[in-house]
Amino acid sequence: MKIDKIQIQKHNDKLYSAHQRKVKQLVNENPTAKRVINKLVDFQIAIPSWALGTGGTRFGRFSGGGEPRNLEEKLSDVGLLHSLNKSSGAISLHIPWDIPTSTRKIKALAAEHGLQFDAVNSNTFQDQPGQKLSYKFGSLQHVNAKVRQQAIDHNIDVIKHGKALGSNSITVWLSDGSCFPGQLNFRKAFQRTLEGLQEIYAALPSNWKMFVEYKAFEPNFYSMTVGDWGQSYLYASKLGPKAYTLVDLGHHLPNANIEQIVSLLLMEEKLGGFHFNDSKYGDDDLTVGSINPYQLFLIFNELVEGMDARKMNHATDLGWMIDASHNVKDPLEDLLQSVEAIKMAYAQALLVDRRELNRAQEANDVAKAQEILQQAYRTDVRPLVAESRLKTGAALQPIQLFRDLDVRKQLIFERGLNTVATGL
Numbered sequence: 222m223k224i225d226k227i228q229i230q231k232h233n234d235k236l237y238s239a240h241q242r243k244v245k246q247l248v249n250e251n252p253t254a255k256r257v258i259n260k261l262v263d264f265q266i267a268i269p270s271w272a273l274g275t276g277g278t279r280f281g282r283f284s285g286g287g288e289p290r291n292l293e294e295k296l297s298d299v300g301l302l303h304s305l306n307k308s309s310g311a312i313s314l315h316i317p318w319d320i321p322t323s324t325r326k327i328k329a330l331a332a333e334h335g336l337q338f339d340a341v342n343s344n345t346f347q348d349q350p351g352q353k354l355s356y357k358f359g360s361l362q363h364v365n366a367k368v369r370q371q372a373i374d375h376n377i378d379v380i381k382h383g384k385a386l387g388s389n390s391i392t393v394w395l396s397d398g399s400c401f402p403g404q405l406n407f408r409k410a411f412q413r414t415l416e417g418l419q420e421i422y423a424a425l426p427s428n429w430k431m432f433v434e435y436k437a438f439e440p441n442f443y444s445m446t447v448g449d450w451g452q453s454y455l456y457a458s459k460l461g462p463k464a465y466t467l468v469d470l471g472h473h474l475p476n477a478n479i480e481q482i483v484s485l486l487l488m489e490e491k492l493g494g495f496h497f498n499d500s501k502y503g504d505d506d507l508t509v510g511s512i513n514p515y516q517l518f519l520i521f522n523e524l525v526e527g528m529d530a531r532k533m534n535h536a537t538d539l540g541w542m543i544d545a546s547h548n549v550k551d552p553l554e555d556l557l558q559s560v561e562a563i564k565m566a567y568a569q570a571l572l573v574d575r576r577e578l579n580r581a582q583e584a585n586d587v588a589k590a591q592e593i594l595q596q597a598y599r600t601d602v603r604p605l606v607a608e609s610r611l612k613t614g615a616a617l618q619p620i621q622l623f624r625d626l627d628v629r630k631q632l633i634f635e636r637g638l639n640t641v642a643t644g645l
């Protein structure tokens with residue numbers, strides 16, 4: 222299924238005058254609003270190929286039907302999102318879930334949908350059917366060199382797939398760790414993991430980045446071998462200039478100050494990118510901004526400040542990716558909500574009066590500093606985000622149009638009710 226320009230035009234025409242009124246007011250009140258709209262136009266967020274199907278809840282897996290059956294259909298789903306919001310112009314693939322049968326055809330199809338290939342992801346956190354050696358006791362940290370080699374070879378293979386598709390980064394997330402005290406020599410596990418990462422790093426094409434993703438916990442865990450930003454930073458520093466830390470918002474211990482982590486990693490030029498999601502307790506992979514939108518704003522506030530201090534390009538110098546799982550909502554609607562939440566937080570951060578904030582900080586004017594931040598956070602920026610969509614030919618209200626066009630019904634008609642997407 223494809224959404225054509227006329228359908229979008231019709232939808233926008235209906236909503237135009239009400240929308241226009243709101244934008245005008247915002248532009249009148251905020252001298253920087255026009256600049257914000259232009260920045261929003263450039264800002265793209267990659268969609269994870271593994272989140273286009275329905276994930277499970279404790280009670281079971283309740284698919285809404287029409288899930289993409291292969292990589293071609295996954296591209297088509299992301300293409301649908303992108304035509305609705307023109308902000309999801311990239312897909313992040315997971316190997317072996319997304320091995321293309323024909324690289325040439327997949328590249329052509331992606332181009333047809335206006336999509337690029339973002340970071341490719343390796344998987345040494347699950348034993349695959351037919352796999353020679355097991356990861357029961359870890360992958361890159363394993364005491365057996367043969368298991369480590371298998372994990373290294375897999376990552377190098379993932380780089381090859383990514384290179385063929387035109388991707389330029391790999392995300393390595395390891396669930397390596399231990400279940401009980403005494404099980405693992407932490408220092409040796411770190412060294413072995415580092416050596417494995419070094420071999421993978423050596424296989425990177427010159428213009429590539431490697432993202433080392435950390436996570437504080439796994440079910441049944443006692444220790445994690447890439448457990449926090451300190452450990453990830455250690456690996457990335459020892460590996461070299463092409464290695465960076467990747468921050469997945471759900472991978473921290475409760476109440477971690479993620480915005481401070483982000484600020485310092487940026488300062489050290491070691492922040493590579495993000496996996497956006499939201500959570501209340503653990504790695505819940507919920508819709509971005511659904512639980513703690515203020516935290517998301519504070520993260521973007523540090524990002525904008527830190528990137529500007531280094532004269533970085535907001536749109537291209539970091540990896541912006543969603544990593545979520547959709548259990549009781551339509552995955553496509555959920556992803557539209559996530560993209561919207563990210564763009565809102567970014568827009569609010571762009572509205573912060575930096576000069577005034579700096580002045581308040583230097584004067585220890587704590588109340589004023591808070592006022593400045595919250596003035597931006599409490600601005601309803603939805604019309605600015607909608608205006609950026611209008612400018613690029615996307616829909617003023619993507620979810621509304623998704624529903625009006627009965628997209629899910631159409632996908633079920635094309636693919637069937639009982640299809641299952643590979644991924645989470």
Ligand code: RM4
Pocket residue numbers: 271342394434469496504544645
């Ligand atoms: C992990 C982690 C990784 C993702 C897998 C599917 O929890 O967040 O980024 O690749 O899930």
Ligand code: MN
Pocket residue numbers: 394434469496544
């Ligand atoms: Mn992640």
Ligand code: MN
Pocket residue numbers: 469471472504544
């Ligand atoms: Mn995760």
